[in-house]
Amino acid sequence: MATATEAPRGAVAHPDVGSYQQVNEDVLKILGRPGRGWWILFGLASLGLAVFAGSWANQIINGIGLSGLNSPIGWGAYITTFVFWVGIAHSGTLISAILFLFRAPWRQAVYRLAEAMTVFAVMTAGLFPLIHVGRVWHAYWLIPYPNSRFLWPNFKSPLVWDVFAVTTYFTVSAVFFYLGTIPDLAAARDQARGLRKKFYSVVSLGWRGTDSEWHHFGKAYIFLAALATPLVLSVHSVVSWDFAMGIVPGWHATIFAPYFVAGAIFSGVAMVITLAVPMRKFFGLEAYLTNKHFDALAKLCLLTSLIVLYAYLTEFFMAWYSGEPPERGVFWNRVFGPYWWATWTMLVCNGMVPILLWFKRVRRSIAALFVISIFVNIGMWFERFVIIVTSLSHEYEPFAWGMYRPSITEMGIVLGSFGWFCFWFLLFTRLLPPVAIAELKEVLPAPLRSRARKEAVR
């Protein structure tokens, strides 16, 4: 990833950032008084959140029948969106933990953003199984807790594994996220006044930046990174087993775990791009999120896109090779049946559009990347839709084939979930330093003694 001749291999220079102090100023000014644009976005997100909450409340009161689900299609937009958000969540830990362990320095500029996205995406995803079940008031039965009825969940069920996977992932990624922000929160504390100062004082846990603090911090960080790393692979593998453990034609495939993990990283990286581009613009972070960072993200995107495309082709091949009518029928139906549009959306958005990323000019164009990332976001939602809905609609029993169309309630909840996500994300941009101040400084050239300016020590 060496791109600039004067920088060491793997490092991405920030030629436009002059000093440590500038970092503090540039980043912490984001936490200042929000502009009108932020308020508009926050208003929109709150509106989405209201739609989300209202639709869900209505569904709880009147019944899960408000969805468009039916027999045989018992899973639809809710599970699609659940997998979508879990997938989104994956790139955050990948970028912060795995790339940290592998010492890829380009992560420093984007990892805070990616981690926040992870936490909020898991928070969003975790709601969808609750939204989906018929009796949400009994959903806690999936949690193993000692009870007077001596009833435990069925540990054979992938849905129980899901509960563990998602809760574990949320816990670890939230702790990891919080730990990484502590030095930056201290930096914010030092600049803030009034109520904000009190808030940052509490959440920065009295960080002073001493050597011993940095020492412990470094150890904790690397341990947590090591702990989070396997989760990147395991959580989405478990999510994929929700399907692969079923005998539904189109689900029952051994390729599902790696296929889903690649897809998750693919969609997550795309979402990072989608979020980073406007942030860079609105908050004037051009000096920190450079073309080179986006170039690196785009390469990751391209790699995972190829893996995903390979998985698609493998699935089609295996369906044909199995020789079984139900298996073949499902895949034929995917491409040429009534849901052809969803399948082709998926193939075009995930398999064909990312081909453009082979071109350096595209990778270096922020606008092009933004557009492509939107395509990938859409395509990855449809990938899950195609896997879930087209398979269920065309199973073993021809008499029981069916069609499904998401209802207004489902659309309200699915779109509203973006409101819920953005609500938290926008709050994040105003409350926590969205770019990691301390880590950025690590990759800046050390300040020269000859300069008269006082350096920021943190």
Place this chain on the structure above:
Amino acid sequence: MSGGIQRRDFLRVVGASGAGATMFGCSTENVEKLIPYVVPPEEITPGVATWYASVCGECPAGCGIWVRTREGRAVKIEGNPEHPVSGGALCARGHSSLQGLYNPDRLTGPMMREGDGFAPVSWEDAEAQLVERLGAAGGNVLLVTGSDGGALGHLFDRFAEVTGGTRVEYEALSEAPLRAAARIAFGRDVVPAYDFEAARFVLSFGADFLETWLSPTAYGRGFARTSAIDPMGSKGRFVFVAPRLSLTGQNADEWFPIRAGSEASVALAMAAVIAGDGADAGPYADLLAGFDLDAAANAAGLSTEEIADLARRFVAEGPGLALGPGVSGQHRGSTGANLAVLVLNHVAGNIGRSVHLALPDQAAASPSYASLESAIGSMRAGEVSVALVHGANPAYSLPPAAGFAEAFGAVPFKVSFASALDETARLADLVLPDTHPLESWGDSHPRPGVHALRQPVMRPVPLFDARATGDVLLSAANTLGQDLGAGDFQGYVRARWQEMGLAGGDDFDGFWREALRRGVVLSETGEEEDAAALLAPDPAVGFDVPSLDGDEDGLALVVYPSSRFGDGRQANRSWMQELPDPVSKITWHSWLEVHPATAERHGLREGDVVRVSSPHGQVELPVWPYAGVREDVAAVAMGGGHTGYGRFADGNGVNPMALLPAESEEPSGGMVHLATRVAVEATGEWRKLASIHGSGHTQEDRNIAPAVALADVGQAEDEHDEHALYELQEVGGFVSVPADGEPGDFPLPGARHGEYDPETTPRWAMAIDLDKCTGCSACVTACQAENNVPVVGEQELLMGRDIQWMRIENYFETVDASHVGPVDVRFTPMLCQHCGNAPCEPVCPVFAAYHTPDGLNAQVYNRCVGTRYCANNCPYKVRVFNWYEYSDVPEPLNWQYNPDVTVRGEGVMEKCTFCVQRIRDAENHAVLEGRTVPDGEVVTACQQSCPAEAIVFGNIRDPNSRVAQITASERSYRVLDDLINTQPAVTYQRKVTFHEPAAAGH
């Protein structure tokens, strides 16, 4: 498990003595108490079912029934096994009788007209009004009633007599042409009785005897017995000759898609061929000798050779049984058509063998439209002062052209005895709601020598202040100073039975109690009918193909009785509305059947709404392309399009009678149904059909409903195939291999099923013989009644949320209207397969789906969270979900709920339980009596109801059980067994076809 399943109840057929029945049977006083059972009624033990024998009132067939009551409420109807008509089975409409009893649209009391609406009135005032009007009518009284061959019919006649009026019997589905033909042919005024079991070659000229014709339950049983393969490997043949393939036709082995109305030509041509081969045609010899075969063949659209071949096979493969055209084939020459079929039966030697003409014990006439036609005339002419209507709804079931509504409106005082408002009652001045048949006394004499009693099985539903019409008429006659011999109708029935002299001794009270307990009394019949001789032909009766109204290039309109609604009287029942039509699988609304080629010619797709116009009217309804109608035919079912019959009926579908002329046939006086051609044009609208069918009626190369050719039965070449497959598997396996394990091998080696003890616990299993199943769908409604299966409504069905635990899948392997040939429709009742390796169980996160210690695949509703993973993972798609609180039904429909079965709430999965409540009941009973459960004691609701006796249930681990023995048949297979190793407990026996089934369907 809920407490309900644990609860004990005992099957106990309790004699309802007069006293007992009075106490809890027929009191009309409202004696509702806040604290019930301070003084417990003798008849009732809480938690224990009481059974009463009675007679089904849904159609004139008169099936004997047993009604299960719990705590004084009727909850389930089953066939009375001692009754020769039902033989223990019951059709779907019979089951729905409960919804007639608990119909929320029933009137809460008598109603008097007030302006455009009705106002409640007390029974005293209402009856006083009736008596006053009758007294003032001066004999101008018209009594329009349904057909009732028992005491009620007798009372109507007597009442008409004493009031000086006339009684007109009217049934929309009338067998008048058949009776007229029997009179002309043999001089006997009877509807012939058909003995299917005596026949080996059944030939139906469009009679839908499995659906509505005469006595569908009895005929369904007889047909299944003769047409299914027997242990000797022989199988009766069934040939269907009609322009439309009804459900009955779909059960045929061959179909002769003849031109509409040409039955007489084919039947006489066959008779001529048989007579030409030397059979005795009696007085018809001359007519048959001179019969122009070619012209007849031409008229029917067949070749002479095809008819001759059919005729010779009909005799050679006999004994034969030819059945006259049914209601849908009643045209302007239908007496001739029925006569031709009787002549064919005679020439083929079937009279006295499979066709019986015994005179009934009580003479009754077939209701004909002609008599109502003249009554309409006199009403219009102002000759009627008081019109009374009971058990008939002519304002709905007659074509508007008959002018009934207008003529009826001209009558100064009109009284209806409808228990809920219908189209006719809405025109009346006074409505005196009758009690439901399950709350009433009555009797029926469906066959010579068969006498059945109807008794109230519960106190009339207290929400509805109804009074038995028999009681009302008796009291009115009494007030008018006429003594009809009894104070109330119960006494009237009893007196009639005393007169009939069936008791055979002095102890009439004892006989009466025993008759009530058993529900049916069989008496000796003279067998003199076999001597019935053919009379000389009546020159007035012609055999030509009748003319049809309308454009020559239009489609001949076939209007057929619905197997769900009959003539429309069962339309206000949510069970019937939601029961998928056995042919189209459409629910709730009407559809037009046209041939796919015709649809293409008119540019129509499935669901296109078309305007169907005849010279007499027009209707709009969606198209369902169906290869089972001729290209020159369009078909619509009766029973839809009610305008004032109740919440479940109104606005659903269309009434095809609007397309028909009001015309009676000569000489029978029967209504003409096949009368017109129609033009079909698209309206540009489209609607989704509320069908439960997901694919194009094909199996898509899957092993769902395979068949075996009769010639291959006993060849058992399967083993050879399997061997080849195993060899292939050893070299790497490019083909799927049949799974190991027989249905009785449970649990499989290596499988763990908790507390299951293979030594002592049973494995409950079911065998369904697809060679017997006729697709009639009685089991679907039986299951719905037994297991509190809710009704979801048309909107939910359109979304694909059907919730019935059983569905009858119908796969159209060979259905071709273009020429004579084999028919192959495979019916597969699909229910939970209770798999040994159930895919639903491991995926449930909370153990709501689990295997019981005795091997059932159970669903614990209380534990269900509603993830629906089990339904996704069920390859048979038999798990259904409560998307809403479907069990909320209008009072008192909820009174029908079976107290032994949980009523499911919103958000839980449900499915077939193998009637676990019945299993537990039998087991508890056995434990109390210190014995084991013998084979055959556990009978599931579907099995109990099946007229074709296609379903057998039992413990497959017992090698002597019937289910184990049937499962051992070489025809047995398990659905999808070669694809997924689910080890179902349900085995199916392949349908047996005369032709070689197509390879695609296995």
